[in-house]
Amino acid sequence: MEKSFTKEDRLFKKNLSLYILIILIFSHSTAFSQETFCKQIANYTMDVKLNTENKTIKATEILSWTNDTSYPTNELRFHLYWNAFQNNMSTFLTEAARRSRSISSFKEEDWGHCRVDTIKIMANPFFEESDLMPFMEFQHPDDGNLFDQTVFSVVLPRAIRPGQTIQLRIEFESKVPRPISRTGVYKDYYFIAQWFPKIGVFADGQWNCHQYHSASEYFADYGTYDVRITLPSSFIIGATGERRGKTDNNDGTTTHHFHQHSVHDFAWTASPRFLETIESFEFAPGKTTEITLLLQPQHKRLKDRYMNAVKNAIKYCSLFYGDYPYTTATCVDPAYNSRSGGMEYPTLFTGGAYFITWKGISRPEGVTIHEFGHGYFYGLVGTNEFENAWMDEGFTSFLDTEVYHAAYGEPVYNRTYFGIPVTFKDVRIPIESDGISRHRQTSNMDEMQRFAWEFLEGGSYGANSYSKASLMLRTLKRFMGQDLFSEMIKAYSQRFWFKHPRPEDFYAVVSEYAGRDMSWFLDQFVYGSGKLDYAIGKISSQRVKQPQGWFDGEYIKRQIKEDRYNSEVIVRRLGEVRLPVDVLVVFEDGEEIRETWDGQYRWKRFTYLKPSRIKKAVVDPEFKYVLDINRTNNSMMRKPDKLAPFKWVSNWMAWLQHALEFFTIIGG
Template identity: 30%
Template sequence: MHIQARSTLRAVLAAALLAAGGAIAWLAQADAPPPVPTPSLDGIALAAPGAAAVTIPSAPAAWGGVRTGDHATLSDRVVSYRIEATLDPDKHLVKGRQALTWRNRSAVPVRSVYVHLYMNAFEGAGSTFFTEQRHRGEGFRSGVDIGDGEWGHILLSSVRQGAASVPWRFVQPDGGPATDHTVARFDLPEAVAPGASTTLDIDFTTQLPRVIARTGYFGSFHLVAQWFPKIAVLELPGERGATAPRWNAHEFHMESEFYADFGSYDVSLTVPKGYTVGATGELQGAPSEKNGMVTRRYVQHDVHDFAWTADKRSAPPLVETWTGPGSPTVTVQVLYPPEYEASAKPAMKAAKDSLTYFSRTLGPYPYRTLTVVIPPYNAEEAGGMEYPTFITASGHLDVAKNSLDEYMLEGVTIHEFGHGYFYGILASNEFEEPMLDEGLNEYWDGRMLRERGQQAHPMPAFFKRIGIDPVFDPFDITRATSPRDRPADAPGQNAWQRLQGIGPVYTRTALVMRDLEERIGREAMERGFKEYYRRWKFRHPSVADLREALADGSGERAAVEDVFAKQIYAVSRVDDRVATIESEEVLPLAGTRLENGKRIEETQAALDARIAKARKDWEKANPNAKEGSGPYPFRTQVTVRREGASVPQTLVVRFADGSSETVAWQGDEKWRTFSWVKPAKAVSAELDPRRSHYLDVNKLDDSRTLVADRSASTRWASDAMAFVQLLFSFIATV
């Protein structure tokens, strides 16, 4: 997973492997006791530190109601940012001036606002980010560390509301260490009346860190994200379970991401001449040059973040266009360093294919640009990330057909593009409900990879040359890296209070959705997700809103509610198996019986002779009969066991004459025996013949045969060996 950050496939596998081993998370401890919180000036509360999956659907008018296309703007623009920023690439410093205009949507005056200062997560070891990293005993994804002189921070040098200076203080909404400075409260000199707006003029300096997680620099490469003061979201009653106005602001946790209002960004970026720049949004006019510095202005409406990159080593960008029904013409560019030239065209193809697939299966892509950035060697921690209209992928020196590098590059590009929908357009709260982004996106891009016929070929070239080339389907990889036997955390849990880390948010959510699709059908699932997109694009859905959209759109409410109750709001082990299979001839039995009014006795010897004669006569009359058939019927009994949550199961029993019996096993019973009397002996019994339940702990015990069959164990042993090799190849490259 992105061990926090992004779910590049490599990261998904590594982190989910840790999750399956039971990695222990930081349990809300702190290096020092936090100060007693000071009440805000207006009494508006903060969201609870442990807030997680919402159970009550949002009100119909939440976030201004469904965006039907009849509105003047795509989103209800709550905030606007006008920023002028200058990069000093030698000091890795960004100096910025920002006019932040925020509209009070509530019915009460607002005196205190909360602002995220994400870059302070990298200012020192006392931040919540690094405190959690120490308690977990692991680094971010590949574990690159910050060295001396490589820390980052954001410094506010001036905050004004009109002519008045704005006092502010650091706060820790989640009870983290007092040394965490990723959230600040601004106490406004003048209250913002209901429906009114205010502008905060902020001068700031951002020191970029050496890139160890999502953002920063390496050499001349700069990935500038989480870099400016960003206002938190004021939620109103009926929005994501709120019953009164509340500020939704959380510290920057190691395994959490972001949540912000939709708005407009007008950003002017000044960098030295010779640097290639890519950014969120559309370039306005021609760049202007002065004193060896070049200024470019980017504008993008109806998004909730802004990121950019600058590098003097970049190769000339690869630029193409894409068109699709309901979408504007999209200019797609790939920025890459010279060493990763082989990755540029595959990344471009994957990006354009993603535009086609997501537009068709969810809804049209609404923006005019898409920038894909491939970070240089030694800056891969900036890869596998997403921002509106701007994503980062992974670089490879060679992208041979059917190689693991090809799978990784295309898989990561598709995954990060998909975030443009589940994180971008469907702007869920990644702090409290990360499954709505990471999990749903992992599922949807798995569907795309499956539809493309994309498979992972993990073996090195030498083994392929001698004929050893096992392949893995996308959801098989997801299943192999998801904790199934002892899952600890519900997918709906928040990002930071998790025993097994963030990995299962990706993998287990994807499997839950994949199994739901198997249960209700592909078309029903797609109808449900299209309804989710229709209702919640350019708004902020909750888990409850997803549940309702899927139930209504698919027409399968009972199945959807059952799955959400057992596998989203809770976490339940699934473990069904075939316990026994028996199939015996129903032969005449020794003893006495009434015949023509008289009781007669047939001795065992006489009975054996009668049975032998019947068999001989039958074989003479049926010379080509298959083994397992004869003059007497067979009684077959199959017992199935359930050691976890109930799921709708199908049992198929096959017989020697080629016939079969199929029965449904439903309900909460822990076992059941099914019986048949048929003219042929049973050969095998199999649960889940369509492999509908990927959450099941062990698929090897789903079937039994009456005669020992080594083919399954041989195949699975080969798969296991290949998967071990897959893991080793990942370890070698992180």
């Protein structure tokens, strides 16, 4: 180590003046060529050629990576996500098999991979040129699965010190897989994501570079992507970032140039069948972004619905979470069977639609808003999706319902018959119902804060990462109050744009705005698996008893009944989660009393002496706790409405009578 240091020093001194000059030129050009939003840590320049005959990608990648930590590292780690699709023994497909995702019909040509052919250090002020291929080794940090080749490392000839930048030239060839999940080629539709050797995140002196898991997503540092993609000229392309031009190569191919700074991934899609629509949208005074919509031909009719959904998403997200900073947003309507729907990448996302839809049905709007929303919680707020899935999926689920309801109101219940959706306009789906059913059914399987692949099952991952986290935020919103919460969530969003927040960062912002430590609240949901369930256990009102009998030697006869009532309300905490809760007691004469209970013990009795009987009692009357798994038991009336069971059973009866008669078609 000492020897190497001396050698480095000598080399450094020898070239010092040259290095200073290069650094000055480099920093000058970086500073003035464009204004970026953050430190550009992982910068990629790629030249990509898509071969549609054999469905391969051949590319050269120039990676410029800066060690932005205070620790040196003599190793680099990379993701090779597509190797998850090279055989059925990969960690991804082993886990996917548990979720009955079948690849049994895969033929030889269906598998995909990403193979690094060359990886070299390019000479720069800090490093000499060096071939790293001999030092390339696959790593299996999560499960030790030797068949998994989704992470590799290279050992460097010497450490990269804090602040130093290394440039690598990587040549790779990828076979585009048949779609298993999120990416691949289906006929002439290509959706290319997680497709290139991508450096992990170096933080706190170690690499955060997980294997590709079936239930996990991604984590990367911000940087600039400058990508040239060559493909057949008949293809229409969409990609992350700004379109910088295209060149006709006069050989039936065209090279498209895309450029985007301050993002942590780059995805693209191409198909000759896309219907492309481009519109400029001013979402706030003087703030404009260009929306590209790539539609499947059979969804031509849905153009306006898609476009309006993207516009609403940009408008409301800007309002709630900070102005959308990028100049482009590309919405891709995925091809049927492509398994690429409902995914998010910086400035590019996929929706999902069915060719028949009606007003009030939340498709394609819901998924479009959700995936655009990830542009905030994943894109701008760069959470670690491997480790804190709830911080992107949960926040985005919360965001999508908030935006959807603000833009469209409550969706209507619908069911599909013979492939045709039918709406039931009298049945509205309130915002409070969003995710509660999933949460109710899986709430005690796992804690919300777990690594994405460590949940008991897919349902638990979904319920915790999406539903519970969203419900927790909505509960927090109603607990803190709408205005304070809105300020808080916007501050959290903007404070962590282009950063990698962890749960404790969110805790800190919540506590800051609440004016007190809120971990007592958040811990119960983030690190706990208890249920929240408050209920009215009992209500009763009895006429006040008159004294009767012997009192200190004096016999008192029973008097006339007094017109006052002893009433009691028992409020119960049936779940494990303890939160202070409001109780509303309404008397028959219209008087209302509000109580607050700290919720610490299992129950609390409230007693009253009043001139009239209790009409009803409601725990959590404002429905602040949308995480409450049983809302029905939150209220109790002394004289409940008897019409409802009769009304609904009569409807059910008509269905049954018709069914009995109708089914006599077969035999009767």
